[in-house]
Amino acid sequence: MTTAATAAPAVSPVLRVAPAAxxxxxxxxRASLVFHADVSDVxxxxxxxxxxxxxLLDSRSTASWDQGHVPGAVHLPTALIPxxxxxxxxxxxxxxxYCWGPGCNGATRAALALxxxxxQVKEMLGGFEYWVREGFEFETWEGREQRDADALTAPVDAEDCGC
Incomplete structure (x- = not known):
């Protein structure tokens, strides 16, 4: 009589590399928090x-700054930092x-240059994109604006996300 071999349990793609101790x-x-701040905290x-x-330093071009920036930010394009x-x-x-958003490494390059x-420097995660998406006021060359918070990025009916 032959018995079937027991198959090894499948390893989750998440756990193929074990979590750190x-x-x-x-x-x-802890180190990550030393280097980053989020939009809500800023x-x-x-x-x-x-x-x-x-x-707070906006490292984008003048055209980008004019399109919209965080009120009170200092404008200094990365190339001009030195x-x-x-x-x-x-x-x-x-x-x-900060720069445009998560798909842009301009804030990282500016932080490195500084x-x-x-x-002493930190990078604002999410950049200008998430500043606007979370419903915070911003300035353009035409004046101040504010959009409704995107429910996928910020709580709609609360002061903060509680994190």
């Missing part, structure tokens, strides 16, 4: 009374960079 995961995620800091403790950063930014104040010049 908890201590390694904690170190990785908006909350900018809207609170007093100094937010950082400068020659103009010292005139516009104080090295004792952290800088948060870090290489000795600035």
């Amino acid at each position: 908890p201590a390694e995961a904690a170190a990785y995620f 908006a909350a800091a900018l809207s609170a009374d007093g100094d937010p403790g950082f400068v 020659e103009q950063a010292e005139q516009l930014l104080d090295k004792s104040v952290p800088v948060v960079t 870090a290489e010049l000795g600035y």
Whole structure:
């Protein structure tokens, strides 16, 4: 009598590479927060009374800036950072960079350029796209605008997402 071999259980595509040990995961995620800020946290800091403790920097072109930017942001295209950063930014104040959105690495390039010049820097995840999609006010060359929050990016009936 022959018995059928028991097939090995299928490994989930998610678990083909095992998760990191908890201590390694904690170190990785802590490090991620050192380098990134999200749109909601930036908006909350900018809207609170007093100094937010950082400068928000839009690293896009002038045409992009005119199309729309975060109120209060400093405009400094990435290519101009080496020659103009010292005139516009104080090295004792952290800088948060942003560009168009998740599909653009302009904020990352700007953050790198600033870090290489000795600035403390973070990147705003989501960029201008998510600023607008989450329903925050923005400025264009024509004035201030605000759109309804996209329900896929921000809670519609709450102040914040609770994360």
